[in-house]
Amino acid sequence: MTQARRSSAGRGSARRSSASSGSARRPSATLPVARVVVDVSLPHLDRPFDYLVPEALHDSAVAGARVRVRFAGRLVDGYVIERLAASDYSGELAFVEKVVDDIPVLAPEILELAREVADRYAGTLPDVLRLAIPPRSAAATTDQPAALPDRDSAPRASASVSPASGPLPTGSVASEIPSGWQGYVAGPALLAALAAGRAVRAVWTALPGQCGLLPRWAVELAEAVAAARRAGRGALVIVPAAGELAAVETACARVLGASSYVTLHADLGPGERYRRFVDVVRGTARVVIGTVGAVFAPVHDLGLVVVWDDGDDRLVQRRAPYPHARDVALLRAHRQQTALILGGYAVTAEAARLLAMGWAKPVVPRRTVLRAAAPKVIAGAGDPAGGRLPDVAWRAARAALRAGLPVLVHVPRRGYVPALACAQCRSPARCAQCAGPLGIPAAGAAPTCRWCGRPAADWRCPSCGGQRLRSVVVGASRTADELGRAFPGTPIRLASGGQPLQSVPAEPALVVATPAAEPAAEGGYGAAILLDGWVVLARPALRAAEDAVRRWMAAASLVRSDGRVVIIADGGLAPVQAAVRWAPLWFAERELAERAAVGLPPSTIFVSVDAPRRTLLAFQDALHLPDGTEVFGPVDLDAGAYPADDSAPGDEARQRLLLRADRAAHLALADALRTAQRTLSARMPITGLRVQVDPPDVV
Structure with a gap:
């Protein structure tokens, strides 16, 4: 960790703190200086600061301790990262005001990890430490043993550490191997x-x-x-x-x-x-x-x-x-x-x-x-025999119900009709007040904005003037209503993020669930129907196909080995084939090769920079990119797709800048982004700036 000097604001607060303490507070006789990471997120202050340790806090202000220090005229939290015999700063230092925790909560290896994460993600160390260490609770530390064991005292196996790239060891397997x-x-x-x-x-x-x-x-x-x-x-x-x-x-x-x-x-x-x-x-x-x-x-x-x-x-x-x-x-x-x-x-x-x-x-x-373990997975695209279900899906569901087993019906979206469009020109239907998406929350309800909740009974399409609406995708609640009419007398159970269901018994029922909310069934489901595969695959995102495979295989894993899984999608598509053949590694290797051919992650690094227009212009002026970095944009963010940012001044539009570089340039690009943020932070308040390295999806 490089040493850093106090800022001018810090020097001023140091003089005031020292003066107010009088002569009653004396520095510790040994290692009187504590180097402290102050919990302040301003990028240009992302460096440690030196403070004097009072004699009374000598034993508790150890490396890793959470402390309170005076910074720019106010008390803030911080972490001691080391104790020193002297500071390289020639001015007057403030004292550490208080040791907050009676134990060192910041372990050395976590400090090093947090610094590396901050460097790779163009962030600040205090921001990463805020993710790593939960806020203190005084009640939680009562009745705890005072002593801490040596972090290196735990027994280790005598075997040497294998190289990262080395093969998995072979040979005899111990009898206790499960x-x-x-x-x-x-x-x-x-x-x-x-x-x-x-x-x-x-x-x-x-x-x-x-x-x-x-x-x-x-x-x-x-x-x-x-x-x-x-x-x-x-x-x-x-x-x-x-x-x-x-x-x-x-x-x-x-x-x-x-x-x-x-x-x-x-x-x-x-x-x-x-x-x-x-x-x-x-x-x-x-x-x-x-x-x-x-x-x-x-x-x-x-x-x-x-x-x-x-x-x-x-x-x-x-x-x-x-x-x-x-x-x-x-x-x-x-x-x-x-x-x-x-x-x-x-x-x-x-x-x-x-x-x-x-x-x-x-x-x-x-x-x-x-x-022996996997169910049979088939694609069910084609002319539906009734509503959204092709004939093969009906047969699989009825066979499982006749066998006394539950059937999983997997729906990409929750709600009733979560997305609407103009029936005439197919433009997405949006609220006239806030530009939020319109949906139908329940059977018989009027179209309503999913952002502000305003009804839109008198909606008119701004593109073509049409007044009729059509569903773009049907949600889990509407699907449950449709299945209730198609399978009279069969219990319908609904499971989603808002309506969690942990498990279902081994008895006939249709379980309508959204991704990641599928309940387990005793002994497994007799069948699964994965609806609306086109909705997941048509999502305009880099990982749409990857997400589809992941969700389909997770749902299929809940089905008995003698059951059937029907994916309502075109069976010739690679993601569908990956699920049908249960070949996720084949698909991942294919996906990696296709992305590398067109310069998409993970073979390259992407960065998205979102900000109000004026802030983004100032950021670009301060940004000096490494050679080979490609710049896309800036472009205005669609007001209908992104809620307004309260921190943006007035009605100023938000814009996005995309950067792409070779993976080998990751650290150089991240350093350029951090330097630009520090430069901008030192000369003006930063409002609404969001820098994200390797965003999970490039839309």
Whole structure:
């Protein structure tokens, strides 16, 4: 960490603080200077500042401690990153006002990781630390042991760390290797490597199927964690959302024991979340299961990081600098020499690139095991025999219901009719007040704006003057109504993000569910119908096809091995073929090659810069791009597609600038972006500027 001097605002506050303290406060006799990262997000202040440590705080103001310091005339939080004998600043220093936590919450390896994430995502260190360390809760630290174990004192396996690009070890497999991993090529070898404490990296394509109500992958993942624990190492498991979290938690309780792990996620209250974080800091919790924010958890002697379903956009942080949990996990695995597993039913282009580079190795199902575990998947495009269902889908659903089994009906969108268009010219129907999309919230309801809630009974198309509306896509609620009429007497169950349903019994029913909200069925579904495949594939986004494969395979995995899955889409399309053949790695390799041929991620790096017009112009003036960087735009953002930004002055339009560079220029481009933000921040308030490196989708 490079040393930094105090800003002029800091010097002024230092003099005032020192004067107000009088002669009663004396610096510590040894290492009297604390270098502090101050929790201020201004880019031009992204550097550490020096403060004096009062004698009374000598023992508590250690590296990693959260402190309160006076900065620019106000008290702010900060973190001590080191203690020094002297400062390189010749002026007067302010004192540390208070040590907030009685334990050092910022571990050295997390500080280094956070700095690297900030550098790669063109962000600031305080912003990343805000993602990594939860707000303090005083109640959570009561009745905790005062001493902290040595972070390097945990037992390690004697085996040496294998090279990142080396093959998975082969040879004899210990008798305790779980049988679940025997179904994978290199599966037993992966478990043996984890049990030996080796830093192997794998892209794991999971088998479909369930163990009771648990997905098979969750049990196998818990067995991988158990193997890492046999080596005396800690483990970190990252999943997209609460449903997957509950599955892994249950599996770990079964395999490792109920007290063997902690979960970290945003739905915990602040006190409970901080108490669990403190357990991880203290080393009393050596296995962490969590959502996106938990990827920074300071697990002691970390030996394994697992990211499940890395294509899910919920693994991207919603706050600046918007890092992806997969990329943070990759940095941790490289920096801390840990094992890494990227798992899922499907494979992302990013994971396929790691395989092509030799950085990771594939762990795929054995074909004989896959044929026995996977349902039969067929495409059901063609002339529908009734409504939205072709004849093959009707036959599959009726056969499953006659067998006494539930049927999963997968719908891309929730709601009743979530999107409308002009029946005459097919232009999207938007609210005359706020330009939000119109939809029909329930049967018999008038068209209503999905943003502001205003009814639009007298809507008129601004393009052609037409007054009639048509549905663009039918939501889950409308689908449930249609199926209720088509299958009279059959129970209809609805599951979506707003109406969660954990599981359904093994009895005849039609379960209408949206992506990521599919409930498990006891023994598996008898059939699944994946509706409106064209809606997902026609989305104008880079990852539309990849997302379709991922969602279809996740839904198909819930079906019994003797069941059928019908995808309502053109069977000749590559994404449909990937699901029909259950060949996600083939599709990911194809997708990677096609994107590389036209210069799209992950072979290149993309950056989106969104801001009000005047702010974007000033940013461009301060931006000095590395050679070879391509610039697209700026273009006005569609007011109908993006809600108005409250921080934009007046009615000033927002614009977007896209940048593209070779992947080798990642750090140089990120540094140029950070420099431009620092320059702009130092001379004017930045309003509404959003810089996102590697956005999850390039639209």
